Amino acid sequence: MRLCATAVVSALSLALVTGCGGDGAEDPADTSGKGAAKPAAKVLSTAELNKLVIAKGDVPGYEVGSVEGGIPARSEVKADDAKCDPLLHSLTGIAPGNPAANTSRMATEEKKKDPTDAPTSLDDMADGKFEDALKQSMDLDVTVVTLASYDGDGAEQALKSVSDAVEACAGGFFGEQDGEKGKFTKVAEEKSAGTGDESVAFTVTNDAGEDGAMPLHAEVVRHGSTLATYTTVNIGAGMTKKPYAVPAPVVKAQAAKLK
Template sequence: MNRTSGARWCATVAVSALSFALVTGCAESGSDDSKGSDSSSAAPAAPAEKALGAAELQKLIIAQGDVEGYEVKAPDAQLPASKSEVKVDKAECEPLAFAMSGLAPGESAADARNMATEKKSPTDAASKSMEDMAEGEFEDAFSDALSVDMTAVGLSSYDGDGTAATFKSVSDALADCAGGFTLTAKGTAQKVVKVAAEKGSGTGDESVAFSASVEMEGQEAPGTVHAEVVRHGGTLATYYTINMGALLTGEEYRIPATVVEAQAAKLK
């Protein structure tokens, strides 16, 4: 792949993946055994309680230094700033679309969010200048640069029984939206062709995890992204992970356990 074709590939990635899918890699350079299974646990519903405030959630969300091997910072313009920037053709699928946008899945009283991006050491090929690379080296280096797990982490709190109701809405949406839906984020439409339950992380009081298969321009097969919503008492933790390199190659990846565990530890 020469530099021109590499630039075209990068442009294709930027416009073909979810509009809210963290495509900063371009700017700067699976299957599960629990198919179709309901991954939410049978834990008691969250008790009605007063929601945590935004300042409290900001202290609880993972920050730089909390996750080894990851850079953690605010999402900047990589994600929709609010739910007004996310439109869904099926109302029942909104909780999934919001979770996939790094937003609170329900009408929260307060929320906080950060981005955890995997740190990777450059390969020998990537350390070379583009002019010195052989064609195969350029393609490998470009693919490797994109093969980074990026996870939007969100915390949201709800008054009264809002936590339990929101968690149920996410679980219900897995069945209601299994055949897919169309969402528009920041003005760009994206077709989700399938939603499937996945095995959850097992953290918190109960959790529901899912994968979403999305159409990608220029790619015959859809790409897969992963999300999970975990209840910790009256607070919901939301994780949305995408790996651009894996989307292009079809390799499997998951929500990084180390990110989930770090966030769970701060909510105990």
């Protein structure tokens, strides 16, 4: 599919079926009084971020590992209007702004087995049963988590750029990745999980052509000078119009490692 593939396939290695640190950062809330200068937050290295990002066994019910297909280069991902770039970057697992270091992981929901399920051959499936089975098998939350560390007030400015873009690009935008173009029809702010020092959550609706609209969910959370960006897609839920969101267990597990 167009930029639904552009926005998540490169980051999540999925085909949306549409016709195809150390000790962490200093707590900025910890001041000695009104107007007191805040101590400079520590800028984390990639090695330190690798110790802080979620790992195998950290999120019950999810398999955590490397991002299949990798994260695309920043230069390969751009919106038709530059002010929407922070949204497109977040959706593809690219840390917003200009981080000093970053790293990413993928958390895939484990499929729950239904004891009533029994092996069925394709020949035994009535019309529509195969499609229903396919959608059910794809009803899994897949989330890319990207941690990034920033110099100075870089984390605050990067988060602000995402928040500003949610408002400025509410009517939709066009995007491109490595020559592949696509259209997002709507951007809407959502309630965030409430972790970290400040955050913004949003849903972007992708124009999935004949298969209808496909929502993509994201949340960016600031923990001192570190940003955690979460991008979630659920192909099965999108195809059946079932609501889903950035999974709370993933956000909770990552937030716990950044305290």
